[in-house]
Amino acid sequence: MKINYIACIMLVLTFSTVQAQDNYEKLTISIGVVVSDLETSLDFYTNIMGMEETGELDLDGSFGKVSGLTGGKPLLVKILKLKNSPDATELKLVSFGNEKTDMDNHIQDQNGMQYTTFFINSTENIIKRIRENNIKFLGDTPIQLPDGRNFILIQDPDGVFIEIIGH
Known part of the structure; x- marks a missing residue:
């Protein structure tokens, strides 16, 4: 019996990719954006872009430190979606009062x-x-x-x- 090694490798690679894709709980991603002014950005994304605020996360400094996100600063995350649906991508806005980008x-x-x-x-x-x-x-x-x-x-x-x- 002659084995087609290229076909076997392709099958393994395809199976590995499918396995990795099956590992995801959601088919969307959440995108976090650090903004200079939270209210100004909320206004832009809701009133100009038409997104809706669907929730928020108010995380204390200890979570910021143990998670490695902020080094100990608290963070208030505003969650926006194009449509309030579990299948909608999330845009998460957070501000630390940093300078505005050029x-x-x-x-x-x-x-x-x-x-x-x-x-x-x-x-x-x-x-x-x-x-x-x-x-x-x-x-x-x-x-x-x-x-x-x-x-x-x-x-x-x-x-x-x-x-x-x-x-």
Whole structure:
């Protein structure tokens, strides 16, 4: 009997990947963002981006220390979702009063999380909210993509780039 070693290796790799994927309890991830001003960022993500606050975590300094998150500082985490559903990705905002990030940059200027993409059905209302709140459109956006959808690029109050794609 001749064994096809390449087929065996591919089978093992496929099984390992499936096993790793089956290890996850949720099919979404929670993204934590440290912001300079919690209320300003909450206002942006709820009133401009249309997210809803779905909960919070009020963690004392001892948890911050033993978990390795803060070295001993307490933290109040505000949890936002596009829709209050267990299957929705969470955006977790927390502030330690750090200085605001330089807003005159591009995604290539820093490492780490630089942008978040929101896919929406209609861009009409969000464009209206962006303009009413004097938020700067970046580049020549809004622009139309080849597939007919609009592409909008703005920044949140701390300089995180926000891509908005929709009709």
